[in-house]
Amino acid sequence: MPSTLDSQLIAAAWRNDIATAKRLIDAGANVNALDDTVQSAFLIAASEGYLDLLDLTLAHGADVRSLDSYHGTALIRAAERGHAAVVGRLLQAGVAVNHVNNLGWTALHEAVILGKGTLEYVDTVRLLIAGGAERNKSAVNDGVTPVQAAKDRDQTAVSAALDAKADAGALLDAVTAGDADKVAASLAAGAKIETRDDHRRTALLLASQEDRVDVARLLVQLGADPDAQDDRKDSAWLVTGVTGSVAMLETLLPANPDLTLRNRFGGVSVIPASERGHVDYVRRVVKTRINVNHVNDLGWTALLEAIILGKGTKPWQEIVQILVDAGADPSLADKDGGTPLAHAESSGYDEIAKILRAAGAR
Template sequence: MINRRHWLSAAAPGLMLLQLANTPRALAQSGADAAMNSTPLHRAVQANDLGRLRQLLAAGAAVDARDAQARTPLLLATHANLVPAARLLIEAGADVNAKDAIQDSPYLYAGARGHLEILKLTLAHGADLRSTNRYGGTALIPACERGHVETVRTLIAAGMDVDHVNRLGWTGLLEAIVLSDGGPRHQQIVKLLIEAGADVNLADREGVTPLQHARQRGHSETARLLAAAGAR
């Protein structure tokens, strides 16, 4: 059985940062900092003003300028899933791999959040499949955890390493089991990973295999899929 205390200890710094970043005071400060440091291009994206965005780009605005959190205008567009704005920025040469202060890039964020149209744009414009987030995970791993079936399918088709292990010692397959309710979406993701050749016996740091995790959690259909693929 997975040692939850061990996992929480390993994840605590990142979880604490996320908690602090989402307090009302922190959010207000973040907004104030962004307002002080953002460029007209950032503000046009935040307003979803495509006309202004086109004007600024045509005038030579720095497409990869950073705000107080080191976010580019494209990352802001990705946060809000503003597909037309993202398309304009990418076509103007925005870097789809440019990371902010917490190691998110437009490509990584789109994958993690299931923003499929923007993800496809990033993949078509040089997304680095080997890039990782602050937890050492690829775009595929959080997509598996969050049940983004089409995102997982798209990333696999792009050539993603399905057996990449993050700093917590988990693969996409493990996260699709350990951090899910074992429902239909996650079952489909497990099936996609198996079909893509994922190692069904790649255990976590405690030596617990995907099949063992599935059985411990009562994910009977997931366990059946794994066993049929040779999992132990």
């Protein structure tokens, strides 16, 4: 029987109460303690898709070999429910991908047989394939393979992932083409996730450059580095400021990119985004912890670039307003002492000048 602390931790896990769970763990609760239904905080986090709770349990000694009442792993529980991000984290933690539970199924069997064929399950299947799941492994009881189960259920996208073939050398080409199924197959064949091309671009950086969101999501969930820089000092995260892809920004944020990382001009991602008029991107990125007053090697902030290199039209007017509202300092001048207001006035950008004056600029 679990101790009182352990029982309280299991109850907190069901509620996804991270603060209470952390307090109880600090007080000595065991993340692997099982109740009379063979549930632990770790197993609950996996089955319910509670990623932050899962990370907490892993950081405090979660036993990745622990089994539930079906003799199944945490990975099987997560795969059954299509919790792709959890599946990725568990694969990184080393949970056995081809473990068979007492129903005779692996995680891949459960993702197909009990899955719905939706995007979450397609992502889950790709992750399991990349992690080495056996696609043609027969179920113990009826001999059905994941490949056959997907076809029987008309899970077209899942079948495509299961049928994809690629060797280890095909990774970067598959990334560029946006073929997430072949990316998974290439990883399964032994490709290294941080493989680089002749310009030192990683698979994730290429995915970001080409705005291949499905591919990037797969790579992120497998632990790809969002901060790896190429020979031009671009990274997957920094490139989003150039492309202006909000979808890619959202895909990369769970990888905790370094928002202070600098490009070859000494800038952070909000600066090129402001220069290029990526309104939606700027609106989203200022809600992160990015420094809107960062100064690049040219001596310019995002606000200065939006004015000096922008066109003064509606997109740049919106960006200036967004930056000011987010705390951009309208008094920060360039290396020659030129303020944002002075540049706006000299360029005849009356609307931008009006915004800056309202913000107290001189």
